[in-house]
Amino acid sequence: MKLGSLKEGGRDGTLIVVSRDLTHAVKATGIAATMQSALDDWSNTAPRLNALSDALNAGHATGAFALEVAALAAPLPRAYEFVDGSAYLPHVERVRRARGAEVPESFYVDPLMYQATSAGFLGPRDPVVVPSEEYGIDLEAEVVVITDDVPMAATSEQAAQHIQLVGLVNDVSLRNLIPGELAKGFGFLQSKPRSALSPVFVTPDELGDAWQDEKLHLPMRTWLNEKWFGEAECGIDMQFNFAQLVAHAAKTRPLTAGTLIGSGTIANQDTSKGASCLAEQRTVETLRDGKPSTPFLKFGDSLRIDVTDKSGASIFGAIEQRVTRLK
Known part of the structure; x- marks a missing residue:
């Protein structure tokens, strides 16, 4: 449903x-x-x-x-908890390689995850409102799952039984604010404003064979200013599936019904499929050309995020937003 x-x-x-x-x-x-x-x-x-x-x-x-x-509002206009992972390691590997850093071995066995903003989500047609373009406005096209109550220390096998709904999220990032925040050693805050959710959430059975091994096996399609930007495959290069991400979040605390768990930006080793965020595209350009050429979002820019079935029909409905200045 x-x-x-x-x-x-x-x-x-x-x-x-x-x-x-x-x-x-x-x-x-x-x-x-x-x-x-x-x-x-x-x-x-x-x-x-x-x-x-x-x-x-x-x-x-x-x-x-x-x-x-x-x-429509966001399916969950506000939630008790939203934790976002970074399950697609090709993105992590490229970003670190671009700055001459190695990927720690622990990243391959222990998921990256942070506590995201959940006090309010943007609806699928609500604008992305930002005070300044200088913040480095970026989209992040991700898959998100929603749980019922998850007990503390649930195994990944147990966690899989608590995934009740699946949707999409545009996890907006303000890239130019991130380095200063991470340098403090205490995580994201100002660099992570409210995210937008897809028009609907669906039960996993609605996805048919596109939902296997607690992963969505379809491309994440994105457009910027009505031009194709990417269609990275959600089911490829995902180091940790959603059951593992839920179990990671619940290791030392129970998760309340209505908790959202994000996949992180969809990214593949094969960069010919485009990207799901501007930071990813800029990293590819830096590795190839020595510097990025794609700018971050400007006021007036539009974005579209969608996942379609094999017949081309939208499953979750599209997130369609325009970037606007805070008045």
Whole structure:
């Protein structure tokens, strides 16, 4: 099934079930008012939401309406926790090689992960608002999974059973603020503003054979100013699958229902497929030409992030945003 949230009903939106073709929806009235409340009681709400989804896709759902993406908030407008990994090591390897540094052996056995911003997520059509272009505005096209309650010290096998939904995220980064923050030895803060989520989240079974080994096996397609930018394969070169990432996050603490776990920027060894963030493209250019030639995002620039099935139909709906100046 596919789930989203309308921009109504307060900060947490109103939960809706969305048709498989993303054209119609119905409110989850009487089942769960919000996405978070559905996840809090997932074992009871999921079967009822599935039944509503079946009725909607069969054309029998009472109260169904035409879906307008502009009316959507993020599926989870705010969450208790968002932790973001860096599971695609080709990106890490290239970045470090560009500055003459080796990749520590531990990176291949122990995931990189940081605590990201979760107090609010941008909707799929909300602008990326930034005070200054000098911050080095970048997109990061990633896959994200959403869990129910995960017990502390869950194994990766156990963690896999707690992955309930899958979606996309534009994990916005302000690249020129990152070096100064990392130099302090205390992680990201100002360099990581709010991220945007795809119009809908989907259950793993909705992905069919594109969901295997707790990975999404489809290309991540990105466009900048309506020009193709990349289509890196999500299922290739992912050092740690989502079950391993969830288990890593839960090693010393339980995860609350509604926790988001990000994959990190999708990146492949094969750079002919383009990139999923500007920093990656700039690194490739630096290694090839000695300096980057692709600029970071400017005010007025547009971006699009999407994943389509084998027939070309969008699965999660596209994230489409424009970069704007803070007023």
